[in-house]
Amino acid sequence: MKVVIATGGTGGHIFLGKTIGDMLKSKGVEVVYITTSKGLGTQLLSTERTYVYRFYGITCIRDVVKALSVFVPTFIHILRIYKVEYPSLVIGTGSYPSFVPILVAVTLSIPTVMYEVDTVPGRVTKLLCRYIDKMLLAFPEARDRLGVGEVIGIPLRRSILKLHRNCKLTDKPHILVMGGSQGAKRLTQLGIKLAQSLPEYDFTIITGTRIWDKVSDVRLPNLQLIPFTTDMASIYSNTQLVIARAGALSLAEFSYLGIPAILIPFPYATQDHQYYNALHFNEGAIILRESEATVDKLMDAIRYLLADVSTYQQKC
Known part of the structure; x- marks a missing residue:
């Protein structure tokens, strides 16, 4: 079995993705990461099998223009990765680097899981939660705000x-x-x-x-x-x-x-x-x-x- 974990941005999201990946690898699952060139992903995942793509988080109108300008080539890039890797499951950690990998997986009918770690769900989670196969949450407050999802807490690093x-x-x-x-x-x-x-x-x-x-x-x-x-x-x-x-x-x-x-x-x-x-x-x-x-x-x-x-x- 092969699982793709899409993560990036801040350390919290990346450490969450890596913790999930380590748990899966301990069970014999092959794990591949996808992250963005912006943020800490390339640094914190440097020892892992990782694909890097270009995308932008959106905090203002200028960011919307940037994100739209790279959306189609990014979508095609992720599509090609999946055609090579044939993942059985794609997991997103709720941050903006999860958006395109999860969206492509939904388009290809690859099973998907989104893990939202904050009490207030982010924009990516809100946008995609109705389309993914399994919505996992860390806090009951997030379920109250989102209306869907299973609360399972936060996995901690083995160390x-x-x-x-x-x-x-x-x-x-x-x-x-x-x-x-x-x-x-x-x-x-x-x-x-x-x-x-x-x-x-x-x-x-x-x-x-x-x-x-x-x-x-x-x-x-x-x-x-x-x-x-x-x-x-x-x-x-x-x-x-x-x-x-x-x-x-x-x-x-x-x-x-x-x-x-x-x-x-x-x-x-x-x-x-x-x-x-x-x-x-x-x-x-x-x-x-x-x-x-x-x-x-x-x-x-x-x-x-x-x-x-x-x-x-x-x-x-």
Whole structure:
């Protein structure tokens, strides 16, 4: 059996696709990936058997024109891939790189599955959900909004499932600041200021590659800066608290590992879906809008979440 997984865009969608692919490969299924040239797909799937095509996410009228200009050649390109690979199933992870591969599969009557990982379904999911064979959802809120689909939760990476995290609060707790796969300038700036203001804590900040050159020279004894990593298990293993955006996959990992979180949803996420993701995981977390996230408020939140050692370790 051969399965095509269409994924791309942000790390959350790609890691989801790769997690599904790894699960299938462990069962003896042959897996082929399709991703776009834009985004992190080519980087994160570099060790996998992957086809790359050109397409655009749509955030404005100019993007509509770009997407339409490449739609027909992209459709033909994906059609040729399927004629070579003859997949038994095509799986999409809900992001815009899933759109054309799923559409071509529907046209060819190849069985299809769409996996929507956010509480608020994206445009691609809304557009295609009535035509695919199986709609899978991570959250009941998504089913309420979409009207169709089976809720099955979020599959986690094997490295996360196997992780045994250190739940003891040390004399110098470790705080992780991360802005998702593409980083976040605002969270990085706040993290550096927190490290300056709270020398009694150790900080690791995953900055993202976009702003790495602007912050890589910062030196503090209690601060480690990392541009990007795929080995989150190693970092989580000694993390006592995380300050992060609210991508669904990251939230599922925090919840599974029992890491308390201060969540600052990306304010420009489509349909504000990160905020609604955060609401689903609000137990053990403090949610702040980016406009509310000052250094003083974050310091208060850190001290509140780590104040009661016994309660913290019971939740871990």
